[in-house]
Amino acid sequence: MALKKIVITSLFVMCFAFAKAQSTAAYSNEFINIGVDAAALGMSNAVVAQTDDVNSGYWNPAGLMRLEQKELSLMHSSYFANIAQYNYAAFAMPIDDQSSFGASLIRFSVDDILNTTQLIDSQGNINYDRISTFSTADWAFTVSYAREAKLDGFTYGGNFKVIRRVIGEFAKSWGFGFDVGAQFKRGDWEIGVMARDITTTYNTWTIDEEKFEEVRGAVENQNQDLPETTEVTLPKLQIGVARTFEFHYDHILTAEVDLNMRFIQTNDIISSSSVSATPAIGLEYGYIDMVFVRAGAGNFQNVQGIDGDETLNFQPNIGVGFKYRGISVDYALTNIGNGDDLYSNVFSVNIDLSVFSR
Template identity: 60%
Template sequence: MKYKILLFLFIFPFFLNAQAFRNYSNEFLNIGVDAAALGRSKAVVATTNNVNSTYWNPAGLVGIEDYQGSLMYASYFAGIANYNHAAFAMPIDAESALGISVIRFGVDDILNTTELIDSDGNIDFNRISLFSAADYAFNVAYARNLIFKDVKFGVNAKIVRRIIGQFASSWGFGFDAGIQFERNNWKFGLMARDITTTFNSWAINEEEFEKIRDAIPGQNQELPETTEITKPKLQLGVAKDFRVGRYFNLQTEVNLNIRFEQSNDIFSSEFASIDPAVGFELDYDKLVYLRLGVGNFQYITEFDNGKALSVQPNFGVGFNYRGIQIDYALTNIGSVGNALFSNIFSITFDYSFFRP
């Protein structure tokens, strides 16, 4: 009975009415975390093995040996928005581990001019206030080794909180699950996001909404829908480690990011679309890292309505010394906007190096 319930929870979302799904719900959760991973075009599903596995593939948490922490900060849309991530992980025993993380994506100090004009028709700038539009994700992950050799499994429960000033707010809840397998320097990973779909329920302040209902003349705005259901997504990864000389190590990985919708991805159909990503990491004695990656293969429409294939290159470097790893990535964390690239920094702490 237990296995039938699990199978039902996994399959049921694919049979729901497609009208209930939102193609771009909770998109901030697709940006990614950790400059080391972003420098590799997010191709880390099979190899992630530290505190940031809570996001990329919770199965990788089994690889940690002591307390670990991680912090990341990035600006978005030329500094208009801020994107922050913090995580902590620890082993429970030799076979299992626990991780928690918090993600915030927000735009602060937005001008609220809904009351700029008073009841007499006078403009009063003192009536302008400020508000924030912010998205939060709280994640708790558990991972352990399975009975089979070299097989790790992890699950991530997430709570999503979205706030648009005093106008509206929502709560959401969902699950991710991942598996990793390693044999003879080959690594395989599978990450299923929103496996039971992630459900968001909105509460709208109708009194505040009335103030902006007729903000655009002739466009009487209706209350938006109050529920969102995020479609499941899959990520498949295959990686291989190579020894280069005495001190150098090369890790390569290919990921397939699968969405169950038709899109501009390089491989697309009515059932699903696939966006590949390739990442490389060369390290010198696990001390200095050089990373390259190519991803986001998309067909874009030209001015003549023709199609052209675009790709996004990524670059990163890192330095690890006595349990402190600092990473930098040159990428575009949202693949949008006028700025072609973003500068991302992150830092990871491993407490095992500080123990006497």
């Protein structure tokens, strides 16, 4: 029976890890907060003020107003030793001189998880043919709209998000939310504000209690509870200021400082009972608008060690990019796990679709 307990307990943990970990408002729908576009990730996500391409639908929909042509973006990355796969696709286009449109899709998944609940029958016989597989996947579909304001240099926009989360045949949920953003550009200075989940985002779970009891009942003397049937994602606020420096026309340096705020107490470097905040710093050097080198630091956290002493941890990111005739290929080395060698390689491609019509 020891083997039975091990395999079924392992399955139980995998099935409901996402649901239980997300059962509080502090960490609901965290997969959406990972970020998109290797160029932005290489700058530690400090792009809310300067974003100006198809990926603005994610970072700040107001930036879509800087689009001149239709654009397409694709990204893939693997996390946690290639166990989890993160895929992203986005499309955006100007509607007219005063408005733009965008749409994007994110899928974060762990596929082909072994289902061993039927491995051992009631007589204690092991039959490996009874092993099946399932996947756990989080989906986010976003529609974005941006407009130019009457004030020169000021743009604003919003997102409507649909969240779909699936854990095999055990549990499924739907969620809906809204974001709003604004940008102001004056000369070489840019200011950006992005408010996520402004009305709070609700996820409602449907759980197959029969299948859940099948797993829970197989592990004796355990007290596993059903995950929360409703999750609430609290609003988040990101404020950024960017400055562009031009040297001899061919060399451009862009620097941005952001402040990421959550309305709950966390381990962020700035923390209180009502709001927590952590800064992010990003730098991008570009040569003749073709070759780019990026670096950033963010996610500054106060971490308490075993000895009780607190240390300041942060997440460093670096990246490079190449752009030619409307096609950009970017790479970022990120430390999503903030230590323990959980580095992730992120690749993305942005395409100006007008290159195919010339």
